Amino acid sequence: MGDTPASQISEAMDRLWQKFRPQMTERVATLRAAAAKLASRACLTQEEQSNAAADAHKLAGVLGTFGLKEGTELAREAEGLLEGSLDASPATVKRLSSIAEQLNAMVVSRG
Amino acid sequence: MHRILIIDDEDDIREVAALSLETVAGWEVMVASSGAQGLARAATYQPDAILLDVMMPGMDGPATFRELQKNPATAHIPVMLLTAKVQATDRSRFADLGVKAVLVKPFDPMALSQQVAEILGWN
Numbered sequence: 001m002g003d004t005p006a007s008q009i010s011e012a013m014d015r016l017w018q019k020f021r022p023q024m025t026e027r028v029a030t031l032r033a034a035a036a037k038l039a040s041r042a043c044l045t046q047e048e049q050s051n052a053a054a055d056a057h058k059l060a061g062v063l064g065t066f067g068l069k070e071g072t073e074l075a076r077e078a079e080g081l082l083e084g085s086l087d088a089s090p091a092t093v094k095r096l097s098s099i100a101e102q103l104n105a106m107v108v109s110r111g
Numbered sequence: 112m113h114r115i116l117i118i119d120d121e122d123d124i125r126e127v128a129a130l131s132l133e134t135v136a137g138w139e140v141m142v143a144s145s146g147a148q149g150l151a152r153a154a155t156y157q158p159d160a161i162l163l164d165v166m167m168p169g170m171d172g173p174a175t176f177r178e179l180q181k182n183p184a185t186a187h188i189p190v191m192l193l194t195a196k197v198q199a200t201d202r203s204r205f206a207d208l209g210v211k212a213v214l215v216k217p218f219d220p221m222a223l224s225q226q227v228a229e230i231l232g233w234n
Contacts, residue, residue, distance in 0.1 A: 005134050005135045005221070006221060008134050009130065009131065009134055009135065009220050009221055012130050012134065013127070013130075013220060016123070016126055016127060016130065019126075020122075020123040020126075023123065024123075057166065057195055058121060058195075060195045060216075060217075061121070061124065061194075061195030061216035061217055062121070062123050062124060062127075062216070062217055063217065064216075064217030065124075065127055065216070065217040065218060065219070065220060069217075072217050076195075076197065
């Protein structure tokens with residue numbers, strides 16, 4: 001454990017990331033599944049859409065705290081796409097898929 | 112030493128916020144994972160301030176705040192809402208509830224305690 005609050009926080013945040021990485025991965029998986037289903041031209045159930053929006057919201061609220069500020073921005077965008085009446089146009093689905101894959105890469109590479 | 116109660120259904124946020132406030136500021140932190148649990152802990156623990164998440168299942172942040180205000184044992188405790196919503200309309204709506212402040216998630220673990228201290232005039 002480091003001597004300064006900054007080093008203590010940094011080390012503790014790395015430990016917490018390891019602890020919570022499975023739930024980050026699970027949230028990203030919800031987004032990936034929603035994007036994949038839309039890409040196959042199937043409709044999301046209301047529950048699937050609501051769960052995906054909620055997980056995007058949770059990711060937006062926490063990724064930046066672990067240093068993944070771009071992840072927060074992407075998750076916010078995904079939340080916006082998934083809220084309310086879903087626009088399942090090809091452009092939106094493509095963007096949602098891209099966001100989900102970028103978030104997955106970030107969570108994997110954070111270590 | 113200041114005493115803070117964190118009410119948030121997300122365990123990652125609870126743990127990071129508690130770590131931040133304990134390690135950086137040396138404050139005493141208690142946590143609750145729901146609005147109902149938060150109401151009980153606020154009444155018995157009598158914290159100096161409460162960090163309250165907006166979006167929680169069951170009793171959400173605004174509903175929890177209203178219940179805190181109704182109870183004479185907790186009505187005096189300053190409450191700061193935590194939200195991942197960044198739209199000005201959302202923040203304005205939350206601020207209109209009468210809370211002390213609205214803090215946006217994600218927060219910087221190194222800066223959270225300073226932000227809270229400034230809002231509450233603890234500097």
